[in-house]
Amino acid sequence: MTGKRNQTHLDDETLDALLDDALDEVHARAAHDHLAVCATCATRLAALQAVFIELNALPDVPVSRDLAPGVRARLLGDARVPVQPRSFGADLLRWVLAAQALIAVALFMASVRNLADQTTFTGFLASAGNLVSAPMSQAGSMTRDVSVALSDGLSSVWTLLISATAWSAFTVVAVLTCALCLVGNGLLLRSTSTRRNS
Amino acid sequence: MTDSSSGDLALLSRARRGDSDAFGTLVRDYQTSVFNVCYRLLGERREAEDMTQEAFVRAYQRLDTFDVARPFGPWIRRVAANLCLNHLHVSRPDLVSLDEDRDGAKDETTPEDSDPEVARDRGERSEALRAALLSLPPHYRGVIELRHYHAMSYSDIAGAMKVSVSDVKSHLFRARKLLATRLKQYDR
Numbered sequence: 129m130t131g132k133r134n135q136t137h138l139d140d141e142t143l144d145a146l147l148d149d150a151l152d153e154v155h156a157r158a159a160h161d162h163l164a165v166c167a168t169c170a171t172r173l174a175a176l177q178a179v180f181i182e183l184n185a186l187p188d189v190p191v192s193r194d195l196a197p198g199v200r201a202r203l204l205g206d207a208r209v210p211v212q213p214r215s216f217g218a219d220l221l222r223w224v225l226a227a228q229a230l231i232a233v234a235l236f237m238a239s240v241r242n243l244a245d246q247t248t249f250t251g252f253l254a255s256a257g258n259l260v261s262a263p264m265s266q267a268g269s270m271t272r273d274v275s276v277a278l279s280d281g282l283s284s285v286w287t288l289l290i291s292a293t294a295w296s297a298f299t300v301v302a303v304l305t306c307a308l309c310l311v312g313n314g315l316l317l318r319s320t321s322t323r324r325n326s
Numbered sequence: 327m328t329d330s331s332s333g334d335l336a337l338l339s340r341a342r343r344g345d346s347d348a349f350g351t352l353v354r355d356y357q358t359s360v361f362n363v364c365y366r367l368l369g370e371r372r373e374a375e376d377m378t379q380e381a382f383v384r385a386y387q388r389l390d391t392f393d394v395a396r397p398f399g400p401w402i403r404r405v406a407a408n409l410c411l412n413h414l415h416v417s418r419p420d421l422v423s424l425d426e427d428r429d430g431a432k433d434e435t436t437p438e439d440s441d442p443e444v445a446r447d448r449g450e451r452s453e454a455l456r457a458a459l460l461s462l463p464p465h466y467r468g469v470i471e472l473r474h475y476h477a478m479s480y481s482d483i484a485g486a487m488k489v490s491v492s493d494v495k496s497h498l499f500r501a502r503k504l505l506a507t508r509l510k511q512y513d514r
Binding site: 148176 | 357362
């Protein structure tokens, strides 16, 4: 029999398996039959059982500090926290919007810089028309030259029209720039926030 | 030892949706039992606390694979045990080689770890048992942890530790024998 030691006693692994409840029914019954008549094996089993009891009764040690804040900090700051799967199309859209916003900002800054260089109100308006809406301002410039040549009165009327057009175009570009910046950055920030919170 | 309840289920559902506050509550509920897994295996309080944090972070990352119908406690403790066993394997490969002379296990202990007198000075029998546990080679400690504190079967332990079932039986037997010897020394 596998569980015998020196043909008479149970071997250590059988005693272990018995305590672990890992013997099949036949071997377990044979082991119990042997233990009932063998004081040596019964004593060995008792000694082993004491280890089991001690191990199972080992008290828990309290934690010296609350670990939750550290875990939460790791979760919020850890780049290894799983990221929600995102589609390639959504990523592309975000980057296109961001690029558009960047271009719009650059155009806007260039316009503002040129406008700021103008010392007279007429120059300011003309520059705004030129930089903000090139085709429109080109047409405006050509017509303005003609109008100046015709008469001061007509020129004044035309300047007013040009200024109105330039300001409209300027306002449209400014609004578009802001919208693109907000949408583009908002989407980018949202993706970062989702990554951190997921 | 805390175990899963309907409260855990709600917290787990919220945590899965990215609610770190809910997960923080779970950490508070289970940190002691998880810490004790790490402490029994590693024996150093600071290291055990770091590993406990790491276990919770890993668990959070794998929450989508966790079956919420099962209790959270055994799962998170198992995550911690695996983490510590891997840590022991990585940081102390010389101590966990399964090809070593198994009867030479006593030589691997430090005098402070193995000396029951040290534990007696502390006046705690449980400290003596802890010292005896820590004096065991890591793979012996691992099988004791998984069998006694996680109630895992021989075959599950074999799978977790990547050894054969006969190795598990052998490690368990030798580990318990060493523990009994050291506790007997303490009793003298």
